[in-house]
Amino acid sequence: MQSQDLKKAGLKATLPRVKILNFLESSKVRHMSAEDVYKAMLESGDDVGLATIYRVLTQFESVGLVTRHHFEEGHSVFELNLGEHHDHIVCIKCGRIDEFYDATIEKRQREIAAKNGFEMTDHALCIYGVCPDCRDQK
Amino acid sequence: MQSQDLKKAGLKATLPRVKILNFLESSKVRHMSAEDVYKAMLESGDDVGLATIYRVLTQFESVGLVTRHHFEEGHSVFELNLGEHHDHIVCIKCGRIDEFYDATIEKRQREIAAKNGFEMTDHALCIYGVCPDCRDQK
DNA sequence: AACGTAATGAGAATTTTTCGCATCTTGAGT
DNA sequence: ACTCAAGATGCGAAAAATTCTCATTACGTT
Ligand SMILES: [Mn+2]
Ligand SMILES: [Mn+2]
Ligand SMILES: [Zn+2]
Ligand SMILES: [Zn+2]
Numbered sequence: 001m002q003s004q005d006l007k008k009a010g011l012k013a014t015l016p017r018v019k020i021l022n023f024l025e026s027s028k029v030r031h032m033s034a035e036d037v038y039k040a041m042l043e044s045g046d047d048v049g050l051a052t053i054y055r056v057l058t059q060f061e062s063v064g065l066v067t068r069h070h071f072e073e074g075h076s077v078f079e080l081n082l083g084e085h086h087d088h089i090v091c092i093k094c095g096r097i098d099e100f101y102d103a104t105i106e107k108r109q110r111e112i113a114a115k116n117g118f119e120m121t122d123h124a125l126c127i128y129g130v131c132p133d134c135r136d137q138k
Numbered sequence: 139m140q141s142q143d144l145k146k147a148g149l150k151a152t153l154p155r156v157k158i159l160n161f162l163e164s165s166k167v168r169h170m171s172a173e174d175v176y177k178a179m180l181e182s183g184d185d186v187g188l189a190t191i192y193r194v195l196t197q198f199e200s201v202g203l204v205t206r207h208h209f210e211e212g213h214s215v216f217e218l219n220l221g222e223h224h225d226h227i228v229c230i231k232c233g234r235i236d237e238f239y240d241a242t243i244e245k246r247q248r249e250i251a252a253k254n255g256f257e258m259t260d261h262a263l264c265i266y267g268v269c270p271d272c273r274d275q276k
Numbered sequence: 277a278a279c280g281t282a283a284t285g286a287g288a289a290t291t292t293t294t295c296g297c298a299t300c301t302t303g304a305g306t
Numbered sequence: 307a308c309t310c311a312a313g314a315t316g317c318g319a320a321a322a323a324t325t326c327t328c329a330t331t332a333c334g335t336t
Contacts, residue, residue: 132255
């Protein structure tokens with residue numbers, strides 16, 4: 001039940017929050033914009049204001065329920081946080097997003113941060129390229 | 139002379155372009171927003187419209203004179219391209235930006251792209267953290 | 277069930293970036 | 307140097323994404 005997840009995260013289990021979390025958990029698409037969520041709410045008849053979508057996604061981010069990405073300038077992309085950190089590889093032709101985790105890179109990043117005297121809090125690695133499908137068809 | 143660099147890049151050596159390129163080359167700050175460039179133009183008395191700043195920076199990017207970054211949501215950051223690729227480590231307290239290059243990470247990225255069948259065209263790695271100065275003073 | 281606090285919705289406002297178009301430059305040709 | 311067309315600029319309007327304001331509503335605790 002989403003209500004419990006919300007309470008556990010210290011958030012009131014309001015209808016909009018439950019609906020949004022439910023949608024994020026049931027969607028097969030893992031990475032989506034606020035607008036994507038908004039449209040999905042409209043289609044399912046669950047009217048939630050766009051401002052609320054933004055507020056809720058931001059709150060979800062601050063309690064760790066979702067992660068926000070900036071793959072391309074212009075808009076944020078959100079993803080339900082399933083616990084395992086990973087980075088992304090994005091197709092510049094079709095927008096397909098693959099995920100990966102590389103221990104070597106993770107380790108080097110920590111070393112680099114330390115070497116520069118930074119206390120690392122986060123990092124974002126995004127590889128851009130042309131996916132197998134898009135390469136074939138041209 | 140900036141005019142030559144512009145011609146070499148296939149761009150007309152217009153006054154706004156020369157002024158902007160000149161500013162980018164002479165500034166001690168390497169990473170700046172369109173607004174930063176705009177304000178600098180105003181201060182130096184070289185009036186260049188903001189729309190032109192955006193147009194020129196985008197053109198500079200497409201001919202490889204500058205690189206555009208999306209360190210944080212909300213606005214692009216531009217940097218004069220000096221030839222050597224590098225990644226960034228950004229202080230979340232003061233905004234300080236350090237640069238680094240790590241051959242191991244670069245290599246792993248190429249391997250990951252290949253393993254996923256992607257033809258890599260670009261990548262962006264940004265480490266976020268608290269810089270030495272900001273750690274000390276608190 | 278009642279209440280105080282926090283959340284929502286709708287639209288206005290912001291912020292960043294792009295567009296449209298009349299006017300002005302640049303650079304090639306003379 | 308002079309002319310001219312293509313391309314560039316400036317300005318304000320327009321877009322696009324996100325945040326804010328504030329009156330109204332919903333939680334969840336009593
Ligand atoms: Mn992901
Ligand atoms: Mn840099
Ligand atoms: Zn693709
Ligand atoms: Zn700092």
